[in-house]
Amino acid sequence: MARQLALIEILGLRRRNCWAEAGCQHLAALDLYLPRNTIAVAEATAVHYGKAHSMKAIVLTQYGTPSEVRFAEVAKPAPADNEVLFKLRAASVNPLDLYLIKGMPWNRLPGLRKRKHPILGCDIAGQVEAVGKNVKQFQVGDDVFGATGFEGKGFAEYACTLEENLALKPASLTFEEAAAIPIAALTALQGLRDKGRIRPGYKVLIEGASGGVGTFAVQIAKAFGAEVTAVCSTRNVDKMRTLGADHVVDYTQIDFTRNGQRYDLILGVSAHHSIFAYRRMLTQHGIYVAVGGGIPRILEALALGPLLSQLGQKKMIFFIAKMNQKDLAFLAGLVETGKVIVAIDRRYPLSQAAEALRYLAEGHAQGKV
Numbered sequence: 001m002a003r004q005l006a007l008i009e010i011l012g013l014r015r016r017n018c019w020a021e022a023g024c025q026h027l028a029a030l031d032l033y034l035p036r037n038t039i040a041v042a043e044a045t046a047v048h049y050g051k052a053h054s055m056k057a058i059v060l061t062q063y064g065t066p067s068e069v070r071f072a073e074v075a076k077p078a079p080a081d082n083e084v085l086f087k088l089r090a091a092s093v094n095p096l097d098l099y100l101i102k103g104m105p106w107n108r109l110p111g112l113r114k115r116k117h118p119i120l121g122c123d124i125a126g127q128v129e130a131v132g133k134n135v136k137q138f139q140v141g142d143d144v145f146g147a148t149g150f151e152g153k154g155f156a157e158y159a160c161t162l163e164e165n166l167a168l169k170p171a172s173l174t175f176e177e178a179a180a181i182p183i184a185a186l187t188a189l190q191g192l193r194d195k196g197r198i199r200p201g202y203k204v205l206i207e208g209a210s211g212g213v214g215t216f217a218v219q220i221a222k223a224f225g226a227e228v229t230a231v232c233s234t235r236n237v238d239k240m241r242t243l244g245a246d247h248v249v250d251y252t253q254i255d256f257t258r259n260g261q262r263y264d265l266i267l268g269v270s271a272h273h274s275i276f277a278y279r280r281m282l283t284q285h286g287i288y289v290a291v292g293g294g295i296p297r298i299l300e301a302l303a304l305g306p307l308l309s310q311l312g313q314k315k316m317i318f319f320i321a322k323m324n325q326k327d328l329a330f331l332a333g334l335v336e337t338g339k340v341i342v343a344i345d346r347r348y349p350l351s352q353a354a355e356a357l358r359y360l361a362e363g364h365a366q367g368k369v
Contacts, residue, residue, distance in 0.1 A: 057156035058120050058353040062113040063103030066357035069120065071350070076158050081134040083160045086126040086144060090179035091155055091350070092368055093360050094212065095292065096122060100152055101357065120353070121155030122147045125169060125179035135163045143169040145178035145332075147323055155353055167328035170336045177335060177342040180212070180368035185331045185340075187291050187321040188217035188267075192224065195289045195317050196265040200225030205256070205263045205281070208270030209245065210236035213291060215343040215367040217267050218243045223339045229263070231256055236366060243343070257281060265289070271297040275304050275316060282314045290318040343367025 055076045060069050079085040097120055106112055125145035128138050138144060146166035148154040153161075169178045191213075192198045204221045208214045209230035221228045222244040230245035233252055240248045249256045257277040264286050266278055271293030278288045290301040301318035308316045334340040346369030348356040359365060 055157035063107040069354040081132040085130040089175035092123040125175040184212035202264040219340040345369035
């Protein structure tokens with residue numbers, strides 16, 4: 001299943017002690033753990049910029065595995081004219097981060113392993129530290145949440161992003177809750193509403209319901225008035241009911257693709273079956289929206305989806321969420337009013353990002369952490 005995992009680092013009240021608690025004291029203490037090129041970058045940063053202009057960050061200089069992710073000292077960024085600089089208070093991990101770590105097949109070739117942006121992470125929440133001269137919506141001191149885009153640069157003490165990638169954090173939401181929202185909840189919302197055209201009374205099936213996207217999708221579908229069937233493993237059945245699912249299918253006990261049920265909308269958060277199996281489960285005008293799964297299933301949806309959509313009235317779609325400031329505010333409102341809760345599984349300090357990513361890669365995360 002597509003699992004999503006929050007990487008939480010509270011940097012405010014524990015500012016002076018957080019790095020000592022994380023077990024990383026100074027640059028010299030990192031020497032045993034960092035690859036030579038990362039050490040060189042960190043040392044150059046410390047010498048050239050000084051402590052006032054450096055920060056801690058989670059870095060990966062070459063494509064590889066979560067075990068190669070390191071906690072290092074790098075240069076503190078400065079905002080461009082249309083960017084906001086914020087102090088990180090919380091962040092969340094997504095399957096996207098695993099793709100950014102692994103890279104594409106050709107990134108295994110000599111000369112193509114170097115990453116353009118060594119700092120990982122996309123989903124963030126924090127406090128505005130400075131703004132570019134063209135920024136109109138935010139000012140210093142504002143609490144915000146959003147994403148740095150889809151290239152990383154978010155898992156750091158400070159980060160910059162475009163102002164349209166951020167929204168004001170409601171006071172009633174914790175930084176942890178806000179950081180868990182962006183990519184996972186946007187994927188669920190846009191997949192159901194924009195691509196799936198969800199309507200009240202629709203019969204909706206969510207495959208991969210217990211992960212980050214799935215836990216949001218179950219609740220968002222209910223908020224739109226749908227009759228929701230959640231597909232998950234045995235250990236998550238009760239959790240799905242607490243999140244509001246009308247029906248829960250334990251995929252370890254039942255092959256839901258062959259139980260004779262038909263659905264107006266299927267959201268494949270973690271697609272494990274053939275696109276033809278999903279098509280068979282749709283009503284006459286049904287829509288299948290694939291948002292995750294293994295590379296073979298994604299390629300299948302990309303290659304066959306458009307063709308199958310022309311053969312009759314059933315639609316087969318694959319999509320990737322887009323950053324949308326209005327949608328971020330809408331989702332925050334759902335959480336603020338209690339229509340959606342943020343399911344948090346585990347919390348990790350920023351320095352243990354590699355462990356958090358390994359946990360995510362195992363595929364057992366229950367919502368966000």
